[in-house]
Structure formats: structure tokens, C-alpha cells
Amino acid sequence: MNADAKPRVRVQAGSRPATRVPAGSAPAARPVARYLRDDRSGTLSMRRAVTRDGFIDVRQAAGRASALALDFLHNCGWIAGIADQVIVDTVGTELKLNLRPDLTRLGYDEKERSTWCRLVEGEWRRYSWNPAECDLAGKSTIPEMLDGAMRHYLAYGEGFGVLSYLSAADRARYRIATGTKATLVAPHRLPARTSEMEGLQDGIFHDANGRPTHFRFRRREDGFERDMDIAARDEAGIAQVLHVMDRGANPGAYRGISPMAPIFKVIAQYDQLADATLATALLQTIFAATIKSPEPSENAFKALQTLGDTDPPAAWDGTDAEWRAQVSGVVSDLIDVWGQRIEALKSGGIDLSETARIGHLGPGEELVFHTAQTPGSAYQPFSANLKREAARCIGVTATSASMDFNGATYSSVRMEAATIWPLAVRRRERIPAPLAQGIMEAWLDEMIATGRIPFKGGYRAFAANRDKVCWSEWQGPAAPTADDFKSANAAAVRLEKGLSSLSDECALGGKDWEETARQRARERTVIVEELGLPDPFQRMSGGAGPDGAAADGRREPEAA
Structure with a gap:
């Protein structure tokens, strides 16, 4: 064989040729994925996860999620308390209108602008706190509607307000001055129907650009359910249906889903833990004291009763009949003795329900007292962790969710408030503020059109600059402080x-x-x-005040 010839490598069909590795070098590392390296483990493989459009996820889960959310809000005390806390943090007693219009090009100087804003804010406050004026049914104020919208948001992930205008005859009949009326509508009154041929997506009609044109509500009249289409805006461009939801939570979704959906399992686990703990505690309380007795069990009695049928031992020198007679007599005597003792225990046993009684125990019996072992050492940390997870998901502080302030300090409370407060402000700007803004814009349009609120240039100038004139901020409750x-x-x-x-x-x-x-x-x-x-x-300069007067009105004598 030629020394310069290279060895030939035989490769079988269907196999890959071996890679030659230089002597003294390590084999090349096999490329691996940087994400989901443990995807084959049971922890992740059991989780069914797919990628699809957000509106499909919401459409398939929203109905069941809203039903579970309503159930927990109605039947779970601490979840109902969290809902109240969310409303308090977001709305408080009311959202105050703070107009910020741009009137520089409409003939207003700064003083006139400030005066006009105060006039509008005062009229709005009187309107919003008068149920007869602001509510179509004449029952709720605007702050109460905002509270209801927040509860709808927690249960459904969205809220609906419908605006209507009463005629002059209706205003005279109800003895009211304004015609703009608002109605809070539960989201389940807008069934999630879809017909892509008609442009209907989850109960909302859209145009070619995806903008809503009509809402198909289901209304109950005369005992029957009827569909009613309401235009999104009227001829003047004023919104007639106010649909508020956190659109950033599910981009691309037409409808909302309850923000409590991620913690349904947590809430159910907490209720299950509480029920199991209570059942264990009750069971331990019922059997707090027991009698420890050496008496045989039912199986032992049966064994004694069949003892007479056994054959005599080899050392027995009598007949079989004598053996069975003797055994039967012993068994009968033992059963009689135990029967008498059981009857005695029935009549004179230990009764813990009576305060002054001396109980007598049988020979060999012992009264044992048991100490309740529930809740165990792991109950408090586990239950607190479940509440913290729920509070973090909904957006309230852990201490307000549990009402447990043990171990809380000034720094910890401030850190909680600093973390949660931006969430409350963001929630305010997404849900109740747009609803209040939509109602206010429709009301202000009527007030300027009817001349009850003056505006330079009249209604035509206002309609041409509606966005600039109606620009405003809505102030809620104060930020919490420790x-x-x-x-x-x-x-x-x-x-x-x-x-x-x-x-x-x-x-x-x-x-x-x-x-x-x-x-x-x-x-x-x-x-x-x-x-x-x-x-x-002004800050007082000492106890005598700026003029040297003492607290009791006397003056110090002047220096000579």
C-alpha cells in the first residue's frame, strides 16, 4: 500500500459520514435553542399554548370569564372588598372636571378663559349630581354610573354607556331642564355575535377601516328580547354609544375580558383552602376528647363466636363435645361481660356537655384530650401569598386586599403606594374618565346650542373647535400617604x-x-x-407671633 495514499472510508447507504476530528481538539458544540430548552419536561408540555389573534382569545373565553368573575364578586367576601378598593382608588367619591380648553384663537384672554371654565365646571357639577337631569331613568348620578362602570369592567373587562336626548314634551313632563341623558348598560346586553359578511364582530358593526358604526344591543320589551341597533355617533359626530375598555391589555380585540381572569384559579384555591381548614377545625373540635379502650373490635367478637367450631388441641384428654361445650361457655361469659360493660358505659360514660358530672370509665380505659392542629404553620404564609397574587393582578396593595397591617412600616407602605398608584391613575384614564368625558361633551354641546352657557362665536364656533374646547382632565381621589x-x-x-x-x-x-x-x-x-x-x-415666627403678641393677647414690655 502506498504510504501517501489516504484511507478510504466506507459509508453505508442512508448514513451520514463521520466527521473527522483533529487529534487533541474537543468536539464542536451542538447548537441549542436559547429559549424553551426544557420544553420537553412535563411542567411545560402539559400546558396547551397556541399563537393566534387576540380577538379570538377574548371571544372564546370572555363569556365564561365574566360568569366566573360575577360569581366571585357576589359570593367571595374578600374579592368584593377588593372591588370596592379598586373603585375607591380609581373614582373615589367622584371624578372632578378640570377643563383645559385652548381658547387663544377664539377671542378669549386668560381671565375670560378662567371665568368661562369655572362657569362650565359649576354647571356640570350641578348636572352630574342630579339624577333627574343626567340619568334617563332618573335614578343614578354620574358618580354612581362611574362606580357601576368600574364594576362592569372588573366583571366583563368593559363598560357601555348609551346617550339619548329627551324631547321638549318629555322634559316638561319630568320638569327637567336638560335633554341629554345617559344610561349604563351591562355588557352582556351586547351579545358577542359575529357575521363577517355584514361587518359584525362580537356585536359591533365596523366599516372597511375597522371603525365602529353601530352596536347591536338586545333589549327586553313587553317580556320579549329584541335586537336594537344604535349608531355609534349621531349626525353631528357626537358619540351615542360610549364603549370603554383597556384596549392595551388585548390589542386587536373588539371586546374586553375580565381582568380577574388570570386569578380565577387562585381565588378558587383560596376558597378551597379555607373550606378544608374549616372542615378540619370543626372535625377536631367535635372529637376534642375520646375514650381509649382496650375492648376488642367487631372482628374480635366474630372470632370469639366462631371459636367454638374449632377442633380441640392435641393435649385435650376429653371428648370433642366436652371441648365445644367448654369453649362455648367461655365465649358466652365474655360476651355477657362485655355487653354489661357497654351498657354501663352508655348510661354512665363521659359527657363533656355537662359541667358538673363525674364520669366513670371501665377497667383499662383512658380519657384522651386532643388539641386542634388547624390551621397549621403553612396556612398563613400560603393564604397570604394567594391574596398577594390576587392583589397584584387586580391592581391594589397587598395590605388593602388582606387588611393585615402586621409588620407594615412607613417605608413599606410608601413603596406599596408608589407601585400601585400609577396603576390606579392609568385605570382611571382608561375606564371612568372616557365615560365621563363622553357624557360631558354631549351635555356641553346641548348647553351651548341652547344658549344656557355663553360662547364667543356661538354654537358654530364651538362645533368647529369642539376638540379644543372640550379638552379636560378628570381628577380622582388623592394619592394615599403613610x-x-x-x-x-x-x-x-x-x-x-x-x-x-x-x-x-x-x-x-x-x-x-x-x-x-x-x-x-x-x-x-x-x-x-x-x-x-x-x-x-403664613408661618408664625415664634409663640408671640410676628407682632410680638403672646398667645393670650398680652404684649411683652418694650426694652428700655
Whole structure:
């Protein structure tokens, strides 16, 4: 064989040739996926996960999710409490209108703009707190509708408001001044029907660009269910159906789904844990004391009764009949003795329900007291973790969800508030604020059209600049604080250092800075100028005050 010839490698059909690895080098690493490396394990393989459009996920799960959410909200106390906390954090007692219109090109100076805004805000407040004026049924105020919309959001993931306009005859009959009326409609009254040929997606008609044109509601009239199509907007472009939902949670979805859907399993686990713990505790309480007896069981009695049928031992020197007679007599005597003892225990046993009685136990018996072992050491940590998971999903603090403030400190409470408060503000801007804004715009359109609220240029100027005129903010409750004194000092430092403004600080407190400033001016005029009292809005320079007056009105003698 030639020394320079290379060895030939025989390769069988269907096999891959072996890769030659240089001597002294490590084999090349096999490429592996960077994600889901353990996808073949049982933990992940049992989870059925697919990729599809968001509206399909919502469409298939929304009905069942809303039914479970309503069930938990109606029958689970701590979930109902969390719902109340969500409403308090998001809406509070009301959302206050804070108009921010751009009227610079409509002939308004800053003073006229401020005066006009105060007029509109005052009229809106009177309208929104009068059920006869704002509600079609004359029962609910606007703040109550916003509360109901938040409950619909927790159960359905969306809320609906329908606007209507009463005729002059109806206004005269009800003795009301305005015609704009709002109605809160439960989302299940908009069945999730789909007909792509008609452009109907989950109960909403859309045009070629995907914009809603009509909503197909189901209304009950005269005992029958009838479909009723309501246009999304009227001829003037004012919304007639207000559909609010968190569209960022499920991009591409036409309808919403309950934000509680990810924690249904957690809520059910907590209820199951509570039920099992209660059942164990009751069982241990019922059997808190037992009698430990050496008496034989039912099987032992049966064994004694069949003892007489056995053959005699080899050492027995009598007859078989004598053996059976002797055994039968012993068995009969034992059964009689135990029967008498059982009857005695029935009549004179231990009864823990009686306070003053001496019980007698049989020979060899012992009264044993049991200590309840429920809940165990793992109950509190596990149940607290379930509540924390639910609170984190819904968007409330863990302490407010559990009402357990053990171990809470100023720093921990501030950290909780700093984490949850942006979620509450975001939720406010997504759900109740757009609903209130839609109602306010329709109301303001009527008020300017009828001349009850003046506007330069009349209704035509307002209609041409509707977006600029109606631009507003909705202020909710104040941000929670762990220590009001420390929070006030922090606000003073921010203002002093130029890191904040009076508008920002008042917004954190749920107030309007202009109203606060004007109220302070009115109070100072009455207190200082009319009554001659010290200015309460200035820092006192010592106990004697700025003029040297003591607390009791006396003055210190002047130095010689």
C-alpha cells in the first residue's frame, strides 16, 4: 500500500459520514435553542399554548370569564372588598372636571378663559349630581354610573354607556331642564355575535377601516328580547354609544375580558383552602376528647363466636363435645361481660356537655384530650401569598386586599403606594374618565346650542373647535400617604426646589389648584382684613407671633 495514499472510508447507504476530528481538539458544540430548552419536561408540555389573534382569545373565553368573575364578586367576601378598593382608588367619591380648553384663537384672554371654565365646571357639577337631569331613568348620578362602570369592567373587562336626548314634551313632563341623558348598560346586553359578511364582530358593526358604526344591543320589551341597533355617533359626530375598555391589555380585540381572569384559579384555591381548614377545625373540635379502650373490635367478637367450631388441641384428654361445650361457655361469659360493660358505659360514660358530672370509665380505659392542629404553620404564609397574587393582578396593595397591617412600616407602605398608584391613575384614564368625558361633551354641546352657557362665536364656533374646547382632565381621589406630615414636608421641599408646581401638588391631593388658591384668598380676606386675625397661611415666627403678641393677647414690655 502506498504510504501517501489516504484511507478510504466506507459509508453505508442512508448514513451520514463521520466527521473527522483533529487529534487533541474537543468536539464542536451542538447548537441549542436559547429559549424553551426544557420544553420537553412535563411542567411545560402539559400546558396547551397556541399563537393566534387576540380577538379570538377574548371571544372564546370572555363569556365564561365574566360568569366566573360575577360569581366571585357576589359570593367571595374578600374579592368584593377588593372591588370596592379598586373603585375607591380609581373614582373615589367622584371624578372632578378640570377643563383645559385652548381658547387663544377664539377671542378669549386668560381671565375670560378662567371665568368661562369655572362657569362650565359649576354647571356640570350641578348636572352630574342630579339624577333627574343626567340619568334617563332618573335614578343614578354620574358618580354612581362611574362606580357601576368600574364594576362592569372588573366583571366583563368593559363598560357601555348609551346617550339619548329627551324631547321638549318629555322634559316638561319630568320638569327637567336638560335633554341629554345617559344610561349604563351591562355588557352582556351586547351579545358577542359575529357575521363577517355584514361587518359584525362580537356585536359591533365596523366599516372597511375597522371603525365602529353601530352596536347591536338586545333589549327586553313587553317580556320579549329584541335586537336594537344604535349608531355609534349621531349626525353631528357626537358619540351615542360610549364603549370603554383597556384596549392595551388585548390589542386587536373588539371586546374586553375580565381582568380577574388570570386569578380565577387562585381565588378558587383560596376558597378551597379555607373550606378544608374549616372542615378540619370543626372535625377536631367535635372529637376534642375520646375514650381509649382496650375492648376488642367487631372482628374480635366474630372470632370469639366462631371459636367454638374449632377442633380441640392435641393435649385435650376429653371428648370433642366436652371441648365445644367448654369453649362455648367461655365465649358466652365474655360476651355477657362485655355487653354489661357497654351498657354501663352508655348510661354512665363521659359527657363533656355537662359541667358538673363525674364520669366513670371501665377497667383499662383512658380519657384522651386532643388539641386542634388547624390551621397549621403553612396556612398563613400560603393564604397570604394567594391574596398577594390576587392583589397584584387586580391592581391594589397587598395590605388593602388582606387588611393585615402586621409588620407594615412607613417605608413599606410608601413603596406599596408608589407601585400601585400609577396603576390606579392609568385605570382611571382608561375606564371612568372616557365615560365621563363622553357624557360631558354631549351635555356641553346641548348647553351651548341652547344658549344656557355663553360662547364667543356661538354654537358654530364651538362645533368647529369642539376638540379644543372640550379638552379636560378628570381628577380622582388623592394619592394615599403613610404619614401626612412627612408627605406635606416633601411637597414643600419640591416646591421650594422648583421640582414641582402647585398644580402638580394639588393634583396629587385630588384638588384643583385654582379653586384652592381662590378659596385661600377668600379665607384670608375674611380672617385678616375683616376680623383682624393672624394670617393662617403664613408661618408664625415664634409663640408671640410676628407682632410680638403672646398667645393670650398680652404684649411683652418694650426694652428700655
